[in-house]
Amino acid sequence: MERRSPSTVPRAESVIDTAPPRAADTQRADAPPGGRPEGKAADRGPRAKRGVPEGLWLKCDGCGATIYRKEAEELLNVCPQCGYHWYVSAAARMGQLLDAGTFEEWDANLRPTDPLGFRDKKPYAERIVSEQKRTGLRDAALTGTGMIRARRVACGVTDSSFIMGSMGSVVGERLTRLVERATTDRLPLIIISASGGGARMHEGILSLMQMAKVSAALARYSQAGGLFISVLTNPTMGGVAASFASLGDLCFAEPRALIGFAGPRTIKATIRVELPQGFQTSEFLLQHGFIDRIVARKDLKSEIARAIDYCGG
Numbered sequence: 168m169e170r171r172s173p174s175t176v177p178r179a180e181s182v183i184d185t186a187p188p189r190a191a192d193t194q195r196a197d198a199p200p201g202g203r204p205e206g207k208a209a210d211r212g213p214r215a216k217r218g219v220p221e222g223l224w225l226k227c228d229g230c231g232a233t234i235y236r237k238e239a240e241e242l243l244n245v246c247p248q249c250g251y252h253w254y255v256s257a258a259a260r261m262g263q264l265l266d267a268g269t270f271e272e273w274d275a276n277l278r279p280t281d282p283l284g285f286r287d288k289k290p291y292a293e294r295i296v297s298e299q300k301r302t303g304l305r306d307a308a309l310t311g312t313g314m315i316r317a318r319r320v321a322c323g324v325t326d327s328s329f330i331m332g333s334m335g336s337v338v339g340e341r342l343t344r345l346v347e348r349a350t351t352d353r354l355p356l357i358i359i360s361a362s363g364g365g366a367r368m369h370e371g372i373l374s375l376m377q378m379a380k381v382s383a384a385l386a387r388y389s390q391a392g393g394l395f396i397s398v399l400t401n402p403t404m405g406g407v408a409a410s411f412a413s414l415g416d417l418c419f420a421e422p423r424a425l426i427g428f429a430g431p432r433t434i435k436a437t438i439r440v441e442l443p444q445g446f447q448t449s450e451f452l453l454q455h456g457f458i459d460r461i462v463a464r465k466d467l468k469s470e471i472a473r474a475i476d477y478c479g480g
């Protein structure tokens with residue numbers, strides 16, 4: 168998983184001096200503590216470098232600039248300098264996409280179990296509990312209904328901060344129920360993918376089965392004449408990219424998102440050739456016909472509303 172490292176940004180020092188050491192982090196719940204502790208230790212010797220307190224400043228992964236957090240948040244977590252699209256949580260995503268106060272969650276009672284008694288660095292059962300506490304989610308997907316510019320939709324979002332947004336039984340089941348309900352209620356369907364992990368290895372074959380299960384539900388939805396808009400965001404990889412995320416009637420992607428099956432390093436090591444520039448980015452995939460349109464986050468709501476109207480949804 169991509170992790171932000173605390174880095175030094177000299178030009179923000181004068182402001183950082185007056186900043187509180189650390190305010191609430193809304194950028195990534197799993198980010199390491201930003202910056203060194205302020206105060207005396209930071210003023211001593213050659214290590215008198217100051218990091219970026221995560222409460223106030225962000226360092227852009229796209230251009231390296233130091234951005235005032237509030238400014239980025241007003242732009243829906245997009246860098247004002249280079250347009251880089253940062254992570255947003257599933258709940259924030261629903262807030263950005265749906266008309267205020269219209270989201271109604273479906274299947275909130277589904278909770279993951281540990282059918283294999285799986286253990287990697289720690290037991291999966293413990294991992295689930297700690298991820299739930301850290302993210303406030305029950306699993307890596309949030310689903311429900313709401314309005315987009317007064318058009319009712321069924322909407323699902325995966326969240327890359329919960330075990331890399333990977334698809335286990337609960338993610339698969341919630342998405343399948345979402346698709347089935349969209350079919351019976353004849354609703355346009357939007358699924359926004361932010362899944363770097365693909366199928367969740369902790370649930371083994373049960374995770375892999377979800378790919379077929381969601382895809383089959385989508386096929387029935389398609390036969391019933393439904394409109395499915397898949398939105399791919401950074402990152403959309405593995406079994407998620409290889410199933411529902413690629414099956415949209417329309418596939419939108421956020422700018423510069425990483426989208427693919429295996430990661431570029433794995434592919435490079437396997438086939439031993441230089442990969443083309445921009446490989447597995449939204450822009451590359453648009454050029455090669457894998458996605459239909461790149462849509463900036465600020466335009467996503469209006470583009471989806473337009474597509475629904477155009478398709479007679």
Ligand SMILES: [Zn+2]
Nearest residue numbers: 227230246249
């Ligand atoms: Zn930037």
